[in-house]
Amino acid sequence: MAETASSSGVLAVPIAGGAAIFGDRASAPSGLDEWGLADAAGAAIERLFGRPVPVLYARQEHTRLSFTYSAGEPLPPGPHFVGTCDALLTSEPWTALVVRTADCLPVALAGGGAVAMIHAGWRGLAADVLGVTVGRLRAEFGVAPGALDAVVGVGIGPCHYPVGAEVVAALERQQVIDGSWRGDGVVDLARFASGRLAALGLDPARVRVLPGCTACSQRYHSFRCDGNPAGRQWNAVVLTEGLRPPTP
Ligand SMILES: [Zn+2]
Numbered sequence: 001m002a003e004t005a006s007s008s009g010v011l012a013v014p015i016a017g018g019a020a021i022f023g024d025r026a027s028a029p030s031g032l033d034e035w036g037l038a039d040a041a042g043a044a045i046e047r048l049f050g051r052p053v054p055v056l057y058a059r060q061e062h063t064r065l066s067f068t069y070s071a072g073e074p075l076p077p078g079p080h081f082v083g084t085c086d087a088l089l090t091s092e093p094w095t096a097l098v099v100r101t102a103d104c105l106p107v108a109l110a111g112g113g114a115v116a117m118i119h120a121g122w123r124g125l126a127a128d129v130l131g132v133t134v135g136r137l138r139a140e141f142g143v144a145p146g147a148l149d150a151v152v153g154v155g156i157g158p159c160h161y162p163v164g165a166e167v168v169a170a171l172e173r174q175q176v177i178d179g180s181w182r183g184d185g186v187v188d189l190a191r192f193a194s195g196r197l198a199a200l201g202l203d204p205a206r207v208r209v210l211p212g213c214t215a216c217s218q219r220y221h222s223f224r225c226d227g228n229p230a231g232r233q234w235n236a237v238v239l240t241e242g243l244r245p246p247t248p
Contacts, residue, residue: 010044013108013151013208018093018115018239020108020151021045022210024219030231034059034100038079041098041234052077053238055096059084062104062123064132066116068140069095086124087133089116091141093239102221103214105189106153106235107197109133112143117237121155122163125192126170134200145201150194150208153235157213158188160224175199 009026012019021044028040038057046052054075058067066087075095082088088097097117099106104121107130116133118124137143162185171181171192177199181192190209198204214220214233221231 010048011210012048013210015108015110015115015151015237016147016149017110017113017241018237019048020110020153021048021236021238022106022153023234025221025231025233026219028221028231028234030221030229032231035079035081037100037232037234038098041096041236042078045096045236045238049240051094053094053096055079055098055236056082056088056090057098057100058082058086058088060086060099060119062086062121062127064124064127064129066133066136068136069097071095086119086129087116087136089114089133089136089140091115091239093241096236096238098234098236100232100234101153101155101214102223102226102230102232103156105155105193106233107193108151108153108235108237109137109148110237110239111137111148112141113239114141114143115237115239117235120189120193122167122171122187122189125189125196126167126173128174130193130196131174131200134197134202146203148202149206150197150202152190152193152207152209154210154212154214154220155189156215156222156224157190158183158186159213160215161186161189163187177204
């Protein structure tokens with residue numbers, strides 16, 4: 001598929017076997033609840049691909065908990081709540097995985113016929129939600145890190161992210177390929193995430209970081225800018241080719 005422009009409020013980025021799809025404020029009005037955002041993601045995916053899909057979403061709590069969906073009976077299209085976790089994985093085609101963000105990073109992974117969608121703020125990154133998810137893709141689907149594409153969506157930039165020493169100290173416990181994520185009293189979460197993915201064995205050439213800052217641009221909901229009433233972006237990944245990994 002070709003990458004779409006985001007004038008519609010939706011940016012679709014090709015990723016191994018499918019697409020990572022990011023909704024901004026224009027496709028995710030303030031006031032939508034978790035179900036409503038999953039429903040909006042499903043509607044956008046249906047417009048892109050011409051077919052309705054089930055949309056899996058979770059209660060997010062900045063953890064390293066993950067949920068793997070394996071189909072028994074086919075799910076009907078529309079939102080499906082799966083419980084509490086911050087990373088969702090599947091090898092089922094035409095089954096969207098959605099996380100919600102407003103400054104945290106959305107991270108999509110895909111390769112070898114499996115996909116994952118991750119909600120990654122500093123707490124999740126410090127808890128190594130990326131490492132857990134890359135490990136699960138290998139353990140559950142036999143996908144090596146070197147076979148993965150990654151897309152790191154737009155979160156809060158270092159321009160708007162002063163942090164205390166405790167945040168830097170928590171992140172420093174993870175192995176990252178270089179220290180460029182760390183500034184003077186600020187951190188660059190996207191650089192941290194891409195550096196962590198490289199340290200986990202992903203090919204840096206296959207790790208794409210979308211430019212921008214949720215607090216700089218009116219295109220995005222931002223918790224730092226808008227406070228408690230802040231809306232959320234929806235961020236999705238979906239396998240569209242139906243490839244299945246070989247049985248390990
Ligand atoms: Zn900014």
